Amino acid sequence: MTQSAQQSEICDDSLLKFEVPEIIHGHGALSKIGQCAKRLGGECVLVVTDPGIIEVGWLDETLKYLEKEDLKYVVYDNVVTNPRDFQVEEGVGLYLAKKCDVIVAVGGGSPIDTAKGIAILASNHGCISDYEGCNQVVHPIPPMVCAPTTAGTGADVTQFAVITNSQRKMKMTILSRAIMPDISLVDPLVLQTKSPELIAATGMDTFTHALEAYVSSLSWPLTDPHAIHSIELVAKHLVNAFRYRTIESLEGMSIASLEAGIAFSNAILGAVHALAHPVGGLYDIHHGIANSILLPAVVRENLEHSIEKYAQVTAAMGVDTSKMTSRQAAYRLLEEIENLTADLGLPAKFSSLGIGPDDIPLMAGLAQQDICMLTNPCRYELEEIEQLYREAL
């Protein structure tokens, strides 16, 4: 699919869209997972999760609630960060062999995206790479319930899935209304088992989602209130969640992640994500960390194209901007981002992760073709993208 065809798929006839799954939020929301799977007509559940979730006990908890509703189940847990195409194929094999009829994803973005990939192939067949791009998924997917455990990805409420093509070593973005899950069960208690490092990385993922959705060329009055409120919540809760893991801060981050997800699923994203995807595909580093490192360079490049909105983001982060011009307030955001990532102990540059300049031309080419580039506040030439990568080295 060409980029201009994708553009018209995303922005056809200037109508704006808003779609959100059913959301159930609160302490103990996970306990509804059996009832929800049953309400969607399920009798045999494919549970998609990963070894980390099993280790901290959330799979056992989930299975208990499925058993309580007399549901049969089978578990697919061979999921890694930046999930691969062959894992999706393994999972759909299991789904079909066991005659499953509903999918439950318990975990962060990786199990949820894997589950979406499995759901696509279960009803649309073929290879997952057939569905890369916009609205390539034609047939409705099986019923799907998500229980997100990271407060970062937002994948539980979005029409996005990102799967790594293991041969080409690149991330494929799948953007289709058809892959929105049916129900998201957001339980802040589940976040208590996250490590501080994971809280920091996924929190910066949430922040990037909210920020890119807010300045996106497809943002609109139904997405903006969620994006800006998500930024307020991140500014208020992320550092506390990282340092102290208080229930209040984890709850705040669970809502920040939800709202960022609602905003970006409908307003799409921007250049940070376009540039982060090739890094994740080639070097397999955590998506939230890739976003966090690329953020300052992209924001600096974008600022002049959306001064008012960036100024509003600075204010939402708690800075008193009343005596600043909009431009001053917008530029102040760079300092705020730097302080936030420093407080979270996140790497500021790719070089500290062993990434050098060799792959920049390859990554820049891929980034320029990424769907997320279409809704960035401004267009970049190839050399500008290369320069952004160099700034982040």
Added chain:
Amino acid sequence: MTQSAQQSEICDDSLLKFEVPEIIHGHGALSKIGQCAKRLGGECVLVVTDPGIIEVGWLDETLKYLEKEDLKYVVYDNVVTNPRDFQVEEGVGLYLAKKCDVIVAVGGGSPIDTAKGIAILASNHGCISDYEGCNQVVHPIPPMVCAPTTAGTGADVTQFAVITNSQRKMKMTILSRAIMPDISLVDPLVLQTKSPELIAATGMDTFTHALEAYVSSLSWPLTDPHAIHSIELVAKHLVNAFRYRTIESLEGMSIASLEAGIAFSNAILGAVHALAHPVGGLYDIHHGIANSILLPAVVRENLEHSIEKYAQVTAAMGVDTSKMTSRQAAYRLLEEIENLTADLGLPAKFSSLGIGPDDIPLMAGLAQQDICMLTNPCRYELEEIEQLYREAL
């Protein structure tokens, strides 16, 4: 169903819920109505509308788009303000006789609520009064697309329907997740045919939805951003829409109505609605006008129970509250509401509409039992409700 059973249905186990239909917004959104009905699997459409909509041409426009998709259709247009139970029964008779399989509602709250009533009976059978109260609708309704034409009701995005019991002369509130429409097509161009009086009355309905949802005991961080943004939009656009019908102001009100609907469908309402329903049932006056007249008395009674939130509402209405205490800002809201209704030329009291004190005891009894009373920021004794009605006379 007892009130305590309703209470537990609304607020079971302290989990909070958020559900929104698919929304398509923008100039020309109405033109998608055939495609949407078809996408939901429809072949024969029941179109529910009213004579006012037919007169201004929106039915013809709708039918053109249905024909373009080769859909068969039948029209039910015997709908009035405060729609009646027997109209729902007439409509479902037509739906079943013509073997329809999808419902399209074009109009304000009355056609949309009638369509919801028809949808309930089409798949759940019995009488519409069987479904009064919370979550009494068990079976999924037929696919349903709404094209709201009033920017007031929010019914296109809510799980509420209000139908008048013609024998008992009272409004029945039906609140069920199952009655949420599938798709709402929000086209600001459609609002251009509204009369100034209708803009004023439905605009105050929107304002009341947003305000009651914001201070509701079930409001939460996913509903609050929509409620407060809706209030900002009403303060900015309603008087301009009433006076000049500019496209910008109508567009602002179309979003205000949407966001108020999203907020109140998930956070429920309060005492203004509880008191307005009996007035509408007995005297058949426009719901937006009943809300508008009752608003000042109820807000005055509620203020002390939610000072901070009422203060935030005053600020959202554009008042500089930075030098006020929260209590001062909250009380200032009474003045703002008075100014707004005066600017819109709306009646300030029921007596100007020929309503006297005789039915107050009857209405107070009904209001106390109304579902919407459950989420008001405070509880009222029967005498307090009677006093509120007297203040509004």
